[in-house]
Amino acid sequence: MRTHARTHALLPSLLLLGALTFTAACAPGSNGAPGAASSDARPGATTSPTRGVDPSRIKGLQIVNDSSEHSSCPFATSYPEVPGAEAMTAAMRKDVEQRLATFRSGVCEGDQGSAGRELNISHRFLVASGDVLGVRLTTADQSGAGSGLSSRTYWYDGADRAHSPAVALVSDGARDAFLTALKDQLTGREGVDATALEGAFSAPDARATVLDDMAFTADGGLKVTVDRGDMGVPAAGEIVVTFSAKTVTPWLSAFGERAQRQTVAPGRSLDLGASSTPVPAAPTHTASGDDDTDCKRVKCLALTFDDGPAAPETATLLTHLARYEARATFFTVGQNVAAHRELVRAEARAGHEIGNHSWNHPDLTKLTPAQVASQLNRTSAAVKAATGKEPTLFRPPYGAINAQVKAATTLSPVLWDVDTEDWKYRDAAKVARAVIDKAQRNDVVLLHDIHPTSVAAVPEILRTLTARGYHFVTVSHLRATL
Numbered sequence: 001m002r003t004h005a006r007t008h009a010l011l012p013s014l015l016l017l018g019a020l021t022f023t024a025a026c027a028p029g030s031n032g033a034p035g036a037a038s039s040d041a042r043p044g045a046t047t048s049p050t051r052g053v054d055p056s057r058i059k060g061l062q063i064v065n066d067s068s069e070h071s072s073c074p075f076a077t078s079y080p081e082v083p084g085a086e087a088m089t090a091a092m093r094k095d096v097e098q099r100l101a102t103f104r105s106g107v108c109e110g111d112q113g114s115a116g117r118e119l120n121i122s123h124r125f126l127v128a129s130g131d132v133l134g135v136r137l138t139t140a141d142q143s144g145a146g147s148g149l150s151s152r153t154y155w156y157d158g159a160d161r162a163h164s165p166a167v168a169l170v171s172d173g174a175r176d177a178f179l180t181a182l183k184d185q186l187t188g189r190e191g192v193d194a195t196a197l198e199g200a201f202s203a204p205d206a207r208a209t210v211l212d213d214m215a216f217t218a219d220g221g222l223k224v225t226v227d228r229g230d231m232g233v234p235a236a237g238e239i240v241v242t243f244s245a246k247t248v249t250p251w252l253s254a255f256g257e258r259a260q261r262q263t264v265a266p267g268r269s270l271d272l273g274a275s276s277t278p279v280p281a282a283p284t285h286t287a288s289g290d291d292d293t294d295c296k297r298v299k300c301l302a303l304t305f306d307d308g309p310a311a312p313e314t315a316t317l318l319t320h321l322a323r324y325e326a327r328a329t330f331f332t333v334g335q336n337v338a339a340h341r342e343l344v345r346a347e348a349r350a351g352h353e354i355g356n357h358s359w360n361h362p363d364l365t366k367l368t369p370a371q372v373a374s375q376l377n378r379t380s381a382a383v384k385a386a387t388g389k390e391p392t393l394f395r396p397p398y399g400a401i402n403a404q405v406k407a408a409t410t411l412s413p414v415l416w417d418v419d420t421e422d423w424k425y426r427d428a429a430k431v432a433r434a435v436i437d438k439a440q441r442n443d444v445v446l447l448h449d450i451h452p453t454s455v456a457a458v459p460e461i462l463r464t465l466t467a468r469g470y471h472f473v474t475v476s477h478l479r480a481t482l
């Protein structure tokens with residue numbers, strides 16, 4: 001296989017904390033990303049963690065993903081789409097698309113000073129129970145000043161069928177008492193500027209911007225996370241104030257009380273009043289034994305698909321592959337595995353290989369060894385939970401790899417020979433032609449199963465190259481038979 005040399009600019013260590021904040025403290029296989037633990041030791045504060053949510057139990061859930069796989073334009077974004085919560089989905093979509101458009105125009109379209117910058121937006125479910133849905137989006141945007149780290153929570157009230165800002169967890173009548181207590185907790189904190197603090201609470205619009213990340217802890221306390229850039233000079237990390245359940249409960253709105261209750265004692269189902277919650281069935285294709293293709297004697301090609309699984313795209317892709325008895329390698333993203341375990345099981349059952357593509361697609365060369373290990377170990381654990389088998393291969397996002405990344409894992413890295421650039425060109429015919437024209441014997445081809453146009457290109461790829469005598473195998477099979 002051809003090899004490729006890649007170089008990647010390293011950013012200062014402060015900029016690397018974004019990925020750590022939403023990965024390092026999670027146990028393997030858990031959902032999402034905790035905020036920093038509260039450092040508040042004053043009366044009424046607690047360090048109780050937030051409760052995890054199993055996203056695979058949310059009926060009809062889809063994860064909206066977008067990413068590049070190119071080091072000159074490194075971005076990866078994701079947010080959930082839950083039936084019934086259309087208004088909340090629209091709010092997340094608007095915010096994500098605005099951030100991505102700004103990033104692409106400033107970084108991907110020829111900005112001379114953009115080398116090494118990266119945008120990553122990941123999601124975590126805070127609660128998905130009864131008629132309450134809560135989601136946190138965490139953004140590491142290294143195209144701006146300071147750490148580039150920020151987070152925002154989105155709330156949906158199924159009873160009122162309305163998207164609510166975080167401040168709606170507190171009742172109007174108790175808002176002043178809540179704000180006074182919060183200001184008291186923030187006053188004197190390291191990095192908090194008194195003038196900025198006063199300005200942040202001076203007007204409703206300002207308060208809504210600053211207080212956009214609020215979530216309940218497992219024991220009913222309320223954790224308020226404030227981006228340091230909102231309180232003073234931009235710096236890495238965030239400021240967290242956590243009020244105990246006893247302190248915060250009298251301040252809660254009716255919706256806040258339900259959100260607190262559903263977080264502390266979640267039910268087994270989520271009902272947001274959706275007219276229907278279609279759940280596409282996972283394909284049941286089953287491999288007919290081990291692959292006996294000898295790549296020394298016949299022409300082989302390894303198709304690889306990054307960033308999934310995605311519903312319904314991955315299911316459609318599995319059907320295309322089964323029609324031609326083709327095997328492939330799926331480099332899965334951990335947060336998507338957690339949401340769609342049934343699709344990962346279907347991939348394995350059909351004889352495909354499951355690889356590791358990190359938890360939420362950061363550039364691993366910008367992380368510490370502990371962060372790299374967390375990204376990969378959590379994803380491997382999620383894959384094992386779905387299939388019973390841990391991956392042996394990993395694909396570093398953007399192909400970014402160095403000695404430190406290699407030393408942080410026992411997984412074997414896999415890059416590629418043919419880049420279809422399907423993340424840039426959402427054109428099935430163009431993607432198919434890129435593979436058909438460029439692929440040579442024993443090549444590894446890069447595609448993404450999160451894009452419908454890429455999935456739609458696969459039948460033409462398989463039909464044309466099968467007629468030319470190619471056999472489609474997994475990366476491990478290709479390596480083992482050369």
